[in-house]
Amino acid sequence: MLQIKNLNKSYPIGDTSLHVLKGINLSVENGEMVAIMGSSGSGKSTLLNIIGMLDEADSGEYILDNLPIKNLTEKKAAVYRNKFLGFIFQSFNLINYKNALENVALPLYYQGMKRKERQELAMFHLEKVGLANWAHHLPKELSGGQKQRVAIARALAANPKLLLADEPTGALDTTTSHEIMAFIQQLNDEGKTILMVTHEEDIANMCKRIVRLRDGIIIEDKKVNQVRAEQYV
Amino acid sequence: MFKFLFDRDTWQEVFDSFNKNKLRSILTMVGVWWGILLLIGLLGSARGLENSFNRLFGDFATNSVFIWSQNTSKPFKGFQEGRRVRLSLTDAQKVEENVNGIEFVVPRNQNQATVVRNFLSGTFSLGGDYPLLDKVEKKKLIHGRFINQSDISDRKKVVVLSEDVYKQIFEKDEKAIGQYIQINNINFKVIGVFEVSNISMGPRIDMHIPFTTFQQIYNTGDQIGWMTITGKPGYDIVQIEKDAKLLLKNLNDVNPNDNTALRSANAAKEIGRVTGFLTGMQFLTWFVGVATLIAGVFAIGNILLITVRERTKEIGVRRALGATPFEIKRQIVVEAVFLTLIAGLFGIISGGWILIGLDAAFGQGDDAVIVNASVSIAVVFIALLLLVILGTLIGLIPAFKATSIKPIEALREE
Numbered sequence: 001m002l003q004i005k006n007l008n009k010s011y012p013i014g015d016t017s018l019h020v021l022k023g024i025n026l027s028v029e030n031g032e033m034v035a036i037m038g039s040s041g042s043g044k045s046t047l048l049n050i051i052g053m054l055d056e057a058d059s060g061e062y063i064l065d066n067l068p069i070k071n072l073t074e075k076k077a078a079v080y081r082n083k084f085l086g087f088i089f090q091s092f093n094l095i096n097y098k099n100a101l102e103n104v105a106l107p108l109y110y111q112g113m114k115r116k117e118r119q120e121l122a123m124f125h126l127e128k129v130g131l132a133n134w135a136h137h138l139p140k141e142l143s144g145g146q147k148q149r150v151a152i153a154r155a156l157a158a159n160p161k162l163l164l165a166d167e168p169t170g171a172l173d174t175t176t177s178h179e180i181m182a183f184i185q186q187l188n189d190e191g192k193t194i195l196m197v198t199h200e201e202d203i204a205n206m207c208k209r210i211v212r213l214r215d216g217i218i219i220e221d222k223k224v225n226q227v228r229a230e231q232y233v
Numbered sequence: 234m235f236k237f238l239f240d241r242d243t244w245q246e247v248f249d250s251f252n253k254n255k256l257r258s259i260l261t262m263v264g265v266w267w268g269i270l271l272l273i274g275l276l277g278s279a280r281g282l283e284n285s286f287n288r289l290f291g292d293f294a295t296n297s298v299f300i301w302s303q304n305t306s307k308p309f310k311g312f313q314e315g316r317r318v319r320l321s322l323t324d325a326q327k328v329e330e331n332v333n334g335i336e337f338v339v340p341r342n343q344n345q346a347t348v349v350r351n352f353l354s355g356t357f358s359l360g361g362d363y364p365l366l367d368k369v370e371k372k373k374l375i376h377g378r379f380i381n382q383s384d385i386s387d388r389k390k391v392v393v394l395s396e397d398v399y400k401q402i403f404e405k406d407e408k409a410i411g412q413y414i415q416i417n418n419i420n421f422k423v424i425g426v427f428e429v430s431n432i433s434m435g436p437r438i439d440m441h442i443p444f445t446t447f448q449q450i451y452n453t454g455d456q457i458g459w460m461t462i463t464g465k466p467g468y469d470i471v472q473i474e475k476d477a478k479l480l481l482k483n484l485n486d487v488n489p490n491d492n493t494a495l496r497s498a499n500a501a502k503e504i505g506r507v508t509g510f511l512t513g514m515q516f517l518t519w520f521v522g523v524a525t526l527i528a529g530v531f532a533i534g535n536i537l538l539i540t541v542r543e544r545t546k547e548i549g550v551r552r553a554l555g556a557t558p559f560e561i562k563r564q565i566v567v568e569a570v571f572l573t574l575i576a577g578l579f580g581i582i583s584g585g586w587i588l589i590g591l592d593a594a595f596g597q598g599d600d601a602v603i604v605n606a607s608v609s610i611a612v613v614f615i616a617l618l619l620l621v622i623l624g625t626l627i628g629l630i631p632a633f634k635a636t637s638i639k640p641i642e643a644l645r646e647e
Binding site: 049052054055074075078079081082083087089093095097098106107109110111115154158 | 252253546553554556558559
């Protein structure tokens with residue numbers, strides 16, 4: 001599904017530059033659920049952004065689904081993002097003047113899908129996250145957990161190969177976090193490959209594999225026994 | 234390529250972002266609205282003024298000059314100063330024969346006369362005229378005809394009345410043609426009724442009778458009151474005026490440097506002054522209107538720039554979800570054009586209202602200051618086109634700004 005070889009990334013800071021990723025090697029198989037952990041500044045978000053084609057590596061290889069991701073034009077990157085990737089953000093990043101249904105339908109809009117089809121599909125995904133009754137509510141009328149579920153529905157809408165989550169529970173209380181994690185686990189059970197950045201140990205343990213980063217290098221990469229989130233809900 | 238313009242979603246996006254920033258969008262649009270309102274209002278009023286001048290001069294050969302005689306102010310060839318100079322038919326004929334570039338010379342006479350019909354009467358100016366007058370000073374005949382050559386040769390007692398005279402001595406809707414009226418106790422047959430023109434060059438005549446008939450009644454002989462001269466196209470009417478006056482001074486033993494003996498009014502000079510003023514005003518109008526418009530469009534660009542800044546994160550999200558930079562740019566440009574266009578349309582409509590208001594306030598009646606204040610469809614289209622172009626150009630700035638930020642930076646911003 002995903003191969004990364006000797007990935008390097010540095011950010012210029014004034015005259016010097018900050019070397020954030022120093023030769024990352026990572027390979028993720030289909031159906032895996034990987035947590036990327038590390039303290040802040042360890043480079044975990046940068047790695048996720050590069051995987052998400054939101055950012056570009058300075059050197060190294062990145063192959064997504066047998067497709068080398070290199071020197072992409074903005075347009076191409078946009079198309080790939082739309083086709084291959086679903087994003088879940090810490091702060092949900094819903095568009096606040098669009099209702100839940102429209103938010104979910106947005107990636108499909110950029111796919112060029114017809115309005116009616118799009119809305120039906122979006123509705124289907126909203127039902128899946130249990131928010132069909134909230135379809136016409138604006139994000140401000142939803143609770144944090146509901147917002148994140150809308151965001152998950154949006155990430156799923158385009159049926160991506162890989163789901164990328166950046167601290168998906170970072171802005172949620174424990175109970176809601178577990179709800180969301182249970183949901184993400186369920187998605188993984190259904191076969192979705194999931195990559196998530198977190199700094200919470202218990203959340204990471206709900207994944208199947210933990211990759212630890214420190215100062216731009218992977219210091220640990222191990223499979224774990226998945227803790228099911230349902231038991232806490 | 235323009236398929237997206239017919240896509241409901243494109244407009245949904247525009248309306249959503251408009252609704253999100255309702256007050257600000259409206260305030261911005263006021264700038265453009267005001268600009269186009271000024272443009273339409275000013276252009277319309279300028280046109281109205283022009284129309285009113287045109288109506289004034291419309292029936293009137295613009296390359297014409299009036300010459301009449303008064304008292305001399307200088308002694309010459311044994312004549313004392315203060316002598317009354319009298320122009321004659323011979324003078325008119327000589328002018329026509331000798332001055333270069335003349336088209337017509339129309340000798341005219343004038344007097345006051347009392348007109349009576351049944352129990353109605355009035356005092357009006359009476360003119361003895363040739364058919365040629367109709368060529369120099371187009372008469373708008375409501376009924377009947379103007380004086381013709383046979384009236385002149387036979388010294389017919391026929392009269393062409395102005396509307397005012399008709400209203401004074403005829404009942405409403407009464408047929409005037411063929412009726413007889415008394416002018417200074419002589420019966421005249423009415424052959425025509427004309428609409429009074431607003432032109433005030435030369436004395437106003439309310440009743441035209443054949444020149445020859447006038448000669449006979451008032452026993453004026455060879456004398457004429459004044460003459461109207463028109464120049465052929467391509468000849469300078471000012472030069473014709475000079476030449477004619479010099480010739481007339483010669484014929485009437487007047488000192489060539491005498492400035493009072495012969496008086497003249499040159500229509501071309503007056504009209505030129507006015508039209509020059511109008512052209513200047515129109516230029517000013519365009520200048521002011523377009524400048525205001527540009528200021529308004531810049532305001533829209535400025536606001537969009539701020540909006541884009543505020544929407545950085547949203548744009549980042551959209552790009553993460555697969556919006557291409559082109560789609561983002563297109564959306565912002567569409568928003569800019571939409572705002573300018575809507576504001577412009579409102580401006581055109583309210584500009585139209587202003588013109589309607591002006592018309593109601595100043596545009597009624599015969600001596601209206603502003604006649605038919607309006608702008609042509611062409612001007613409206615030019616203004617709209619200008620709006621679209623300016624809107625697109627100004628929309629490109631925030632559009633490029635929006636996509637110059639990498640999605641990652643946009644998302645990182647909290």
